[in-house]
Amino acid sequence: MSSRACPAAVLFDMDGTLVDTEDLWWDACVEVADGLDSPLGEADREALFGLSVEDAAVHITGGPGAAAVETMLTDAFTGRLKNGVTTLPGAVALLETLRAAGIPAGLVSASPRPVVDLVLETVGGHHFRLSVAAGDSPRNKPAPDPYLAAAARLGFDPAACVAVEDSPTGVASARSAGCAVIVVGPPGTTSGLSGADGVTAVPTLESIDLPLLRRLVSRQ
Structure with a gap:
C-alpha cells in the first residue's frame, strides 16, 4: 500500500457524525x-x-x-x-479530500436503509463507495459486524481502515472490528471514549486531515 493510499478506506458513522440529526x-x-x-x-x-x-x-x-x-x-x-438535514462542519470538505487522494469512503450506520438513503440524498451518495445500514449485516452496532461487512465489501483489512464515530455504541463497534477510530465531539463529551486503545478524539470533522489518518493506521 502506497503512502498516498493509506488508510485503505475511511468509514463514517452517519447520524451526529456527518449530519446533524x-x-x-x-x-x-x-x-x-x-x-x-x-x-x-x-x-x-x-x-x-x-x-x-x-x-x-x-x-x-x-x-x-x-x-x-x-x-x-x-x-x-x-x-x-424529508424536511432536510444539515451536514456538520467539515463533512463535505473531508469527503472531497478523500476522493482527491484516492481513498474510498464508506458509510456505516445503525439506522435503517430508508433513513440512510434519505440522508445520502443530502450528503451526496457519490461521495461513498458503499453504505451499510441496519439489516445489511447479521448484527447491528455495538457488534463489530457493520464495520466488518464494510471492510470485506471493499476488500480491505479492517486494521487498514479508519472509522469516524461520535457515540459509545459506534466506537465499540468500530474498535471491536479492528479499525482505528476517530471520535468526534466537543471537548469534554468524548473524554470517556478517547482513552481506549486505538481511539483518538477531535472536536470537529474539520480537525481530520490526511496526515492524521495516516498516523492512526500506522499505529495499528
Whole structure:
C-alpha cells in the first residue's frame, strides 16, 4: 500500500457524525413514546444517543411490542428527515479530500436503509463507495459486524481502515472490528471514549486531515 493510499478506506458513522440529526432522532423518540403513554426524560436522551432503532424500541417499551415500535420510530424519523438535514462542519470538505487522494469512503450506520438513503440524498451518495445500514449485516452496532461487512465489501483489512464515530455504541463497534477510530465531539463529551486503545478524539470533522489518518493506521 502506497503512502498516498493509506488508510485503505475511511468509514463514517452517519447520524451526529456527518449530519446533524440528533435532535430529529430525539424528537421522533419522544413522539413515539408519548403516543405509547411512556414519556421520556432527559436521562433517556443520553441513553438513546447512538442506539439503533431496534435497541431504541426496546428501551422505550421494555421489550414487549418492540418490533411494532421500530416501524413507528423509523416512520417518525424519516418524516422529519424529508424536511432536510444539515451536514456538520467539515463533512463535505473531508469527503472531497478523500476522493482527491484516492481513498474510498464508506458509510456505516445503525439506522435503517430508508433513513440512510434519505440522508445520502443530502450528503451526496457519490461521495461513498458503499453504505451499510441496519439489516445489511447479521448484527447491528455495538457488534463489530457493520464495520466488518464494510471492510470485506471493499476488500480491505479492517486494521487498514479508519472509522469516524461520535457515540459509545459506534466506537465499540468500530474498535471491536479492528479499525482505528476517530471520535468526534466537543471537548469534554468524548473524554470517556478517547482513552481506549486505538481511539483518538477531535472536536470537529474539520480537525481530520490526511496526515492524521495516516498516523492512526500506522499505529495499528
